[in-house]
Amino acid sequence: MESVQSADNVCDFAHYAGLIKLACSRCALHDRCLPQGLSAGETHRFEQIVTRLRPFQPREHLFRAGDEFHFIATVRTGCFKSYVTNHKGKQQVLEFAFPGDVIGLDAIHTHRQMTNVVALETSAVCWLSIESVFSMSRHLPELQAELFRVMSSRISELESTAGQPSADERVALFLISISENFSRRGDSGSELHLAMSRYDIASYLRLAAETISRVLSRFQNDGVLRVGRNQVSICDHEKLKKIAGQESNRDLAATRRAWQ
Amino acid sequence: MESVQSADNVCDFAHYAGLIKLACSRCALHDRCLPQGLSAGETHRFEQIVTRLRPFQPREHLFRAGDEFHFIATVRTGCFKSYVTNHKGKQQVLEFAFPGDVIGLDAIHTHRQMTNVVALETSAVCWLSIESVFSMSRHLPELQAELFRVMSSRISELESTAGQPSADERVALFLISISENFSRRGDSGSELHLAMSRYDIASYLRLAAETISRVLSRFQNDGVLRVGRNQVSICDHEKLKKIAGQESNRDLAATRRAWQ
DNA sequence: CGGCAAATTGACTCCACTCAAAGGAGGTGG
DNA sequence: CCACCTCCTTTGAGTGGAGTCAATTTGCCG
Numbered sequence: 241m242e243s244v245q246s247a248d249n250v251c252d253f254a255h256y257a258g259l260i261k262l263a264c265s266r267c268a269l270h271d272r273c274l275p276q277g278l279s280a281g282e283t284h285r286f287e288q289i290v291t292r293l294r295p296f297q298p299r300e301h302l303f304r305a306g307d308e309f310h311f312i313a314t315v316r317t318g319c320f321k322s323y324v325t326n327h328k329g330k331q332q333v334l335e336f337a338f339p340g341d342v343i344g345l346d347a348i349h350t351h352r353q354m355t356n357v358v359a360l361e362t363s364a365v366c367w368l369s370i371e372s373v374f375s376m377s378r379h380l381p382e383l384q385a386e387l388f389r390v391m392s393s394r395i396s397e398l399e400s401t402a403g404q405p406s407a408d409e410r411v412a413l414f415l416i417s418i419s420e421n422f423s424r425r426g427d428s429g430s431e432l433h434l435a436m437s438r439y440d441i442a443s444y445l446r447l448a449a450e451t452i453s454r455v456l457s458r459f460q461n462d463g464v465l466r467v468g469r470n471q472v473s474i475c476d477h478e479k480l481k482k483i484a485g486q487e488s489n490r491d492l493a494a495t496r497r498a499w500q
Numbered sequence: 501m502e503s504v505q506s507a508d509n510v511c512d513f514a515h516y517a518g519l520i521k522l523a524c525s526r527c528a529l530h531d532r533c534l535p536q537g538l539s540a541g542e543t544h545r546f547e548q549i550v551t552r553l554r555p556f557q558p559r560e561h562l563f564r565a566g567d568e569f570h571f572i573a574t575v576r577t578g579c580f581k582s583y584v585t586n587h588k589g590k591q592q593v594l595e596f597a598f599p600g601d602v603i604g605l606d607a608i609h610t611h612r613q614m615t616n617v618v619a620l621e622t623s624a625v626c627w628l629s630i631e632s633v634f635s636m637s638r639h640l641p642e643l644q645a646e647l648f649r650v651m652s653s654r655i656s657e658l659e660s661t662a663g664q665p666s667a668d669e670r671v672a673l674f675l676i677s678i679s680e681n682f683s684r685r686g687d688s689g690s691e692l693h694l695a696m697s698r699y700d701i702a703s704y705l706r707l708a709a710e711t712i713s714r715v716l717s718r719f720q721n722d723g724v725l726r727v728g729r730n731q732v733s734i735c736d737h738e739k740l741k742k743i744a745g746q747e748s749n750r751d752l753a754a755t756r757r758a759w760q
Numbered sequence: 761c762g763g764c765a766a767a768t769t770g771a772c773t774c775c776a777c778t779c780a781a782a783g784g785a786g787g788t789g790g
Numbered sequence: 791c792c793a794c795c796t797c798c799t800t801t802g803a804g805t806g807g808a809g810t811c812a813a814t815t816t817g818c819c820g
Binding site: 324326327332334335345346347348349350354355374375377378379381384385387388389390391392393394395396398399400402403404446485 | 584586587592594595605606607608609610614615634635637638639641644645647648649650651652653654655656658659660662663664706745
Binding site: 697698699709710712713714716717729 | 766767768769
């Protein structure tokens with residue numbers, strides 16, 4: 241349950257017992273991860289600064305808010321959640337990180353980890369010293385560009401979720417986003433394995449866990465989904481998109497009123 | 501009302517009529533803007549890629565969502581708002597940009613402007629080709645670091661506003677954030693000139709305009725603020741901070757119940 | 761002064777939250 | 791292997807805070 245990036249004891253930490261250098265060139269995620277766009281030779285240089293840690297167990301923390309910031313991580317397998325604890329002691333989930341995602345880029349400006357990051361299932365990461373990344377990016381324009389792209393898309397992502405759609409809409413958008421993420425990696429976009437609890441989803445979507453439960457049940461009754469404990473099957477993608485992006489219930493009601 | 505960064509007609513645009521190179525070294529914002537941290541010589545090199553546009557008038561757009569992305573801007577004077585229009589045609593305000601702030605970094609990953617950016621009052625900006633910035637940043641490590649810092653803190657900022665506090669809390673947090681921003685620039689942290697309308701504040705805080713109005717009125721009755729049309733004076737910073745960060749009304753009620 | 765948009769205030773509604781209880785899955789130990 | 795415990799999930803009932811709709815009021819600018 242200790243976070244691993246504390247500079248002082250990094251070498252003692254169990255995760256480092258089995259550290260190995262990783263061949264990015266042979267990694268299945270090569271095209272969805274930081275070294276994408278690098279030439280073969282550049283990829284080889286990049287590999288020199290990548291360390292692979294032994295897998296994290298569920299509930300094991302990768303970072304803790306306030307820790308010193310020396311490393312970023314990319315997800316190889318599994319799923320992490322990033323969260324903060326607010327002044328009322330309540331957990332606020334900020335992000336779910338899937339394979340290919342980069343973790344820790346929000347810490348640059350303070351030199352401290354801003355969030356807690358914890359594995360939701362058995363998960364593996366690659367480990368990069370931020371200083372090495374920065375200095376290497378000055379010599380590999382494509383790496384620099386990729387870093388800017390990753391940060392830029394995180395900003396866009398956060399901005400795009402800034403609206404305040406209805407609960408139905410939020411849940412639908414969440415499922416679609418997960419589905420697209422899975423599809424891009426070649427997994428099924430219809431059979432979604434959800435590593436996170438209803439509470440985590442609720443916190444992430446700024447809703448109550450009971451609301452998530454109710455919405456999923458209703459979607460199931462409407463034939464849009466089949467819902468299991470850690471599994472959601474999308475039966476009707478079209479209807480789900482309609483819920484997500486077109487008309488909220490409130491608008492439907494308003495539209496009906498306007499028609500009469 | 502045209503946006504200015506369209507590559508094709510950039511030279512025809514009225515804003516370019518009076519373009520001049522700007523001496524960052526003599527700019528009052530030097531320490532709060534991109535060239536901060538650069539040596540005198542480096543600042544001189546940086547100045548070569550900075551163009552200053554003639555001032556923007558209120559309601560004049562700097563960018564439009566979907567425009568090609570070739571330039572970023574830093575605010576010299578005035579205030580801009582960044583917004584998107586959602587599928588229901590409703591405006592969602594994402595950011596208010598004040599002097600020293602960098603505009604456009606969310607566009608990197610798509611090569612398209614992601615948001616609309618419009619002046620709320622007469623405002624001046626500095627204008628930078630993104631390609632020049634990127635290539636220069638490879639030779640000026642401090643500039644590269646500053647770019648990463650700016651993007652990183654925008655991510656943190658968006659993450660930190662991800663919670664769902666009560667309307668009172670949101671308004672209080674908003675005023676405190678504006679106040680701190682003004683203080684840092686040497687302006688009064690108590691007499692706040694608000695360039696944006698109640699509707700803009702409401703959209704930014706994901707509340708209704710009427711709610712903003714009600715909350716401000718109540719704060720005034722409680723002696724926390726004095727409220728004018730485009731002016732808010734903070735009378736009691738302590739009480740405001742208490743509202744912002746400690747206990748929501750709901751929690752107070754819950755606490756009282758628990759005490760009995 | 762008059763016209764118009766922004767802001768305020770009131771009345772009512774509704775969606776999501778809270779509280780509460782029951783059902784289900786997974787893990788642990790005897 | 792089963793009993794037990796705990797945590798997660800589901801479902802119901804009632805509440806409340808913010809939204810919506812509507813009517814004024816305020817302030818700006820020609």
